[in-house]
Amino acid sequence: MEALRTYFNQFVQLSDAEWDDFKACMSKETVPKKGLLLEEGEKCNFIAFIQEGAFRFYTVKKGEESITAFFFAGDFVTNYRSFLTNKPSNHYIEALQDAVILKINLQQLQQLYNKHKTIERLGRLIAENLYLVVANRLDAFMFETPTERYEQLVKRGSKLLSEIPQYMVASYLGIKPETLSRIRARK
Amino acid sequence: MEALRTYFNQFVQLSDAEWDDFKACMSKETVPKKGLLLEEGEKCNFIAFIQEGAFRFYTVKKGEESITAFFFAGDFVTNYRSFLTNKPSNHYIEALQDAVILKINLQQLQQLYNKHKTIERLGRLIAENLYLVVANRLDAFMFETPTERYEQLVKRGSKLLSEIPQYMVASYLGIKPETLSRIRARK
DNA sequence: GCAATTCGTTGACCAAAGTCAATAAAGGAG
DNA sequence: CTCCTTTATTGACTTTGGTCAACGAATTGC
Numbered sequence: 318m319e320a321l322r323t324y325f326n327q328f329v330q331l332s333d334a335e336w337d338d339f340k341a342c343m344s345k346e347t348v349p350k351k352g353l354l355l356e357e358g359e360k361c362n363f364i365a366f367i368q369e370g371a372f373r374f375y376t377v378k379k380g381e382e383s384i385t386a387f388f389f390a391g392d393f394v395t396n397y398r399s400f401l402t403n404k405p406s407n408h409y410i411e412a413l414q415d416a417v418i419l420k421i422n423l424q425q426l427q428q429l430y431n432k433h434k435t436i437e438r439l440g441r442l443i444a445e446n447l448y449l450v451v452a453n454r455l456d457a458f459m460f461e462t463p464t465e466r467y468e469q470l471v472k473r474g475s476k477l478l479s480e481i482p483q484y485m486v487a488s489y490l491g492i493k494p495e496t497l498s499r500i501r502a503r504k
Numbered sequence: 505m506e507a508l509r510t511y512f513n514q515f516v517q518l519s520d521a522e523w524d525d526f527k528a529c530m531s532k533e534t535v536p537k538k539g540l541l542l543e544e545g546e547k548c549n550f551i552a553f554i555q556e557g558a559f560r561f562y563t564v565k566k567g568e569e570s571i572t573a574f575f576f577a578g579d580f581v582t583n584y585r586s587f588l589t590n591k592p593s594n595h596y597i598e599a600l601q602d603a604v605i606l607k608i609n610l611q612q613l614q615q616l617y618n619k620h621k622t623i624e625r626l627g628r629l630i631a632e633n634l635y636l637v638v639a640n641r642l643d644a645f646m647f648e649t650p651t652e653r654y655e656q657l658v659k660r661g662s663k664l665l666s667e668i669p670q671y672m673v674a675s676y677l678g679i680k681p682e683t684l685s686r687i688r689a690r691k
Numbered sequence: 692g693c694a695a696t697t698c699g700t701t702g703a704c705c706a707a708a709g710t711c712a713a714t715a716a717a718g719g720a721g
Numbered sequence: 722c723t724c725c726t727t728t729a730t731t732g733a734c735t736t737t738g739g740t741c742a743a744c745g746a747a748t749t750g751c
Contacts, residue, residue, distance in 0.1 A: 376647075383647065398635075402636065430625070438617070438624055440628050441627045444631035444632045447635050448634050452638050455645065458642065458645040459645060
């Protein structure tokens with residue numbers, strides 16, 4: 318649990334009472350490799366903190382899988398859109414390896430928001446943060462070519478390149494595996 | 505000001521005391537047509553509610569203007585990324601017509617967050633909402649062709665089609681004016 | 692109201708990514 | 722270890738949007 322508290326600390330300092338309340342809401346779960354944490358059509362009523370393992374977040378559009386995000390140990394994993402809107406997910410969340418997560422559900426989180434102003438603030442800061450993440454990804458798709466997006470991964474030394482099969486990286490970059498292969502070939 | 509309170513009401517009910525505090529922070533400004541509300545390189549330390557007029561939010565990439573968003577009366581206008589990160593903006597905000605806005609700055613907003621739990625919540629709900637907006641736009645760029653993005657505008661009866669010159673709509677859709685012209689011509 | 696700019700359309704050509712197919716390389720299951 | 726499936730690469734060809742240029746239509750400024 319300490320990893321989670323460390324994660325929160327970058328946003329706000331929770332008092333022991335607040336943290337105790339938060340902890341009390343988290344329930345541990347395991348997901349086996351290739352297991353689905355969320356299926357298309359389900360409402361995502363949880364946010365989960367990844368203690369071990371990794372997930373891919375993908376949707377099926379026009380008959381093929383398209384990966385929107387990867388989540389690793391130390392990240393939150395959820396379909397935030399479904400969670401916020403309470404509408405069915407159009408994405409799947411699948412474990413890439415055996416995983417251990419700490420889950421909190423919507424109702425519990427709302428109670429924490431009501432009870433503790435600092436947790437309400439934490440929620441705001443996390444929402445703001447997620448805004449920045451998706452805004453950056455939008456920029457990458459609007460202003461960069463596939464080659465430039467790939468080069469960003471290389472430049473940032475992204476763990477995707479070492480831990481994720483290339484055809485999934487291609488999907489994440491919004492291109493076909495053949496194209497990524499060619500981008501890598503012309504150096 | 506009532507339009508603003510109505511806007512807030514879709515998220516939370518502010519008490520009269522909270523609303524009075526909020527109102528006290530808003531300052532009215534006018535921006536002439538083609539005037540810049542924000543320049544590239546400036547830090548965006550405000551959020552503004554548009555009473556009258558419209559704005560375009562654009563950046564210059566690889567030597568040409570690229571429009572990320574339009575804002576109309578009843579919307580908030582800000583560079584939310586710059587506002588949240590306190591880093592210089594890489595976008596301009598330009599008035600498309602003479603405009604009247606209500607501005608609040610970062611320091612004032614933070615004081616309101618500290619003072620009123622309900623306003624803290626309002627901030628969270630607005631951040632969550634902006635997340636959804638940009639996530640939807642990301643989907644449009646990841647999963648739809650330019651033609652499909654244009655057809656969405658038509659289907660939703662977007663006011664962009666009636667109020668914004670076509671070359672700006674093209675930029676917003678991420679394509680060249682020639683391409684939008686051809687999309688409209690075929691069928 | 693007229694001239695000058697800006698905007699929208701169209702055509703010919705180009706570049707980049709997709710498609711389809713063949714094959715090589717890598718990984719897993721038994 | 723070996724076979725079988727999955728993944729990565731390469732080639733030939735197609736598709737889509739971009740580029741450059743010309744021209745007509747619409748705005749705007751004086």
